[in-house]
Amino acid sequence: MTLQQSLTKHIKDAISSAYDATLETVEFQATRKEFEGDITVVVFPMLRVVKGNPVAIGEAIGNYLVENVTEVVRFNVVKGFLNVVLSDTHFLDFFTEVTDFSSYGIQPQNDDAMMVEYASPNTNKPLHLGHVRNVLLGYSVAQIVKASGKKVYKTQIINDRGIHICKSMLAWERYGNGETPQSTGKKGDKLVGDYYVRFDKEYKAEIATLEASGKTTEEAKAEAPIIIEAQQMLLKWEAGDKDVVALWKKMNGWVYEGFDATYEAIGVDFDKNYYESNTYLLGKEFIAEGLKSGVFIQKEDGSVWCDLTEEGLDEKIVLRSDGTAVYMTQDIGTAIQRVKDYPDVTGMIYTVGNEQDYHFQVLFLILKKLGFKWAENLFHLSYGMVDLPSGKMKSREGTVVDADDLIENMTNTAREISEDLGKIDDFNEEEKNELYHTIGLGALKYYILKVDPKKRILFNPEESVDFQGNTGPFIQYTYARIQSIIRKSEGDLILDLKDYTLDPKEKEVLKTLQLFPDVIQQAASNYSPALIANYTYDLVKEFNSFYQNVPIFAADNNKEIQFRVALCAAVGDVIKTAFSLLGINVPERM
Template sequence: MDLQHTLSREIKQAVSTLYGVTLETVEFQATRKEFEGDITVVIFSMLRTVKGNPAQIGEAIGTHLVEHVEEVIRFNVVKGFLNLVLSDAYYLNFFNSVTDFTDFGSAPQGTDAVMVEYASPNTNKPLHLGHIRNILLGYSVSNIVKASGKKVYKTQIINDRGIHICKSMLAWKRFGNEETPDSSGLKGDKLVGNYYVRFDKEYKKEIADLMVEGKTEEEAKALAPSLLEAQEMLRKWESGDPETVALWRKMNGWVYDGFEVTYQNLGVDFDSYYYESDTYLLGKDNIEEGLQKGVFFKKEDGSVWCDLTDEGLDEKLVLRSDGTAVYMTQDIGTAIQRVKDHPDVNGMIYTVGNEQDYHFKVLFLILKKLGYTWAENLYHLSYGMVDLPSGKMKSREGTVVDADDLMEEMTATAKNISEELGKIDDFSEEEKNDLYRMIGLGALKYYILKVDPKKRILFNPSESVDFQGNTGPFIQYTYARIQSILRKADKEIIPESSKNDSYSNLSLHEKERELLKQLQSYPETVQMAASQYSPALIANYTYDLVKEFNSFYQNVPILGTDDVSEKQFRIHLSKAVADVIKSAFTLLGIEVPQRM
């Protein structure tokens, strides 16, 4: 039986016996570091039911628990908090009960499925730093939700149509001279992105020329020949003009190939892809259905709206007067289509920046009003922007931080720091390059994921590749250190069988207790991270675990003790810590090295 359940039952029994009242709930929390104890009972919250001095109530309950719960060996009361000290046997029994720490924290997969959408790029430019935060969050949340016991589908919707795509197409047509990724040596997404920048330069020149002729800036922007031609190209695409569609397919194909390379280098993947060119007409039938149900209403000009004023929002357009869809229309249709494609889906997580907060409030409300039960389980994983010390990024001006370039820079930074430390002289060139990539990407991913998704990030590449402090490389280094300990351990001291039952009789060092306590909280942390959709909880848990291990390593001899059972336990404890570090970092999409 769970200890907290046992404690709760005994505390209620004590209150009933001592004070003659029924206590409905018992509040627990972790004991603060400055006090002795492993778990704390909050007495203050009982005072609504139990009348008396909180310190005296704590003393009475503590005495009862020592007498009736074998795991509680002593207690102390600080104001309205009862701090309980648990026995070594309790922690050792926990350690012995986990047969495999590599799988510790993962719950069995249930039948409910969740779809997680992330990435969702435009096909007119390469992926950039902002996309990296989106992708890392979505991918990590997918892993965490899966570990919590749900089936997960990872998907994205690719924005492969619209005026922005036509701008790149038009610039290539005008200035490209049939240039291809093969002929230029550029990744396809970079090549297409260059033409998007080229379009913007030409467009700005035309605006300037028109303003010299006496047009206002607003008039010049609307009348610039490049924009008019791009708009005409979009009309041709929508009408299915063969030449326009062929160019669109060719250039989008280049971009998809380029994206795939970036995804592979970043270590992420998807189970399915949706394309806006397929989904932009979806939703119209659902609007008609909603009109019949009274969810939507039609205005005199024929446009269709949803009135959300009772929910504290406003009226939202879902169909223009000419019958054309807006983004909301296709998002409604796409959500419904996804559940048709995957009937076991009972919820969706949309990884999209916080500038779309209002859009998703409206989308979720409309889907609920349309009567879809799964709409109760929709979540917008909203996140803040990523800034650099150099300032804000702008795609059309070509000042974005390219995702591929950033990954290369991170690998190069990791190489420089690793070579300065000089501990890899015996590595082959291939091993060195693998290590640099692992450290560089680990630094990038950890730096982004350790921050609560809702917060804005100032990303500092050199600060992230630091082997001290709350960084990816610091945690990777600790993992490698443990692997070194395990390699040094005498084979005879670590039997092929798993942990030894005699561990139950050991007397624990304070640092061993703290480490076991930290290990024990891992499954709860996974569940909490899944319920809050926050990889930051996993990242910071791992940092705390590593800090505890390093304190243990500095204060307790692992291989230096003469007691064989003690040595064996400490080796297995170290391995358990390494297994949990690896498990947690896998949830974050980060690799760990065997040597550093």
């Protein structure tokens, strides 16, 4: 039984005894810094069932707890808040009962399996800053959900078909002169992305020519020869045209190699890849079944729709009049195929930007209408876009921040700042380069993940690589400082904490450590790495306050030295675990 569970039972007993009333729940919160206390009971909600003055009710509960709960030593009441002070023994018992802080908070896996989708790139361009937020969020959520005790499968759907890839293919055919990643020395995804930009340039030129001849903008966009040819190429691909399919396989192969290199550099992976070119066919099969059962309707032009007006939405197309699939077709097929492949999956988390909120509302409703029970447990991890000081990114115009360039820039920024600080003179070049990469990636990941997923981000690389404040490098530096303390300690830490009196700073660190398992569960329930990130920052702030105010090796006796070194080690272990849930590495030295 946890402390809160124990307190809840005794508080309910106190209310029953003093007021002959029954409390359903008890609300707790952290005690505000200006008041004495280790945990606060919120009295105001109790007024629904208990008639009386909230201060008097708080006093009655406090007296009952002091008499009946050994961990409670005193209390104070401020308006409707009962601040409870816990004994040193409570915190010391907690510390000694945790046999291994390196696995503290991580729950053993149960049979409940979730699938987390992230990345989901198009094969017409390299990964960019927007993809980076996506993969960092998805990977971190997968790690957190796994730590909470569930089995997790990490996956992506690669959007390898459709008009977007045909645009790159057509531009390469027209203007590529047979160049390849090998002949140019470019990563394959960058080479293909160049031709996507080239297509847009040529398309705009043709539109301008048609407009000059008297066409409206909409007419010009529809009648431009290059877009018509791209549309014809898509129809040929779906018909299995040998030459088009061969070109598609070749150019997609270039892109996959580029994606894999970027994923490795970022530090994320997948258990299984799905490809739209495969799953859209399965989607079409289930649309045919849904037509028979009345889930879908076919219009006079042959297009197939799902009527969701009764659910407050509108009609959604799932198959075009020419029989070609839309994104909804693919996503229906993909979801069904995933459960076929992993029968133990009871739910899925889709990491996709908030511009697709409506799409996933529709998808989840359609899957429910098709009768899939697991469709009740689908979640869209909707996140805000990433902006730059210069404005919004546009892939077609080539104004995106390339993911590979971003990683290199973050590493270089970390190099410049680290060299200015002058604390790594004893590192060799290999150690320095590894450290710069660790700091740079840590800065990037933490800067993005500390923000609530729903919020839009203005990304500032220089601000993220700061060794002060709520940043990844600040936390990494604290971890390295702790490792230095451990290296300076001598021998095994044999703790005898009988009659040990905690310094208030030690107590604050222990209180924060104690929260970690609950934070993991909250982060898993809310699919929010930000809760882990900001908890870690709070822990580091408490630790640094302890470090600056409480002597370690200059303590009064060996017992204090051993406990404080052990406390440092525990904080280091939790920082390392928390950062691993964010996909961030921590350096042993900085």
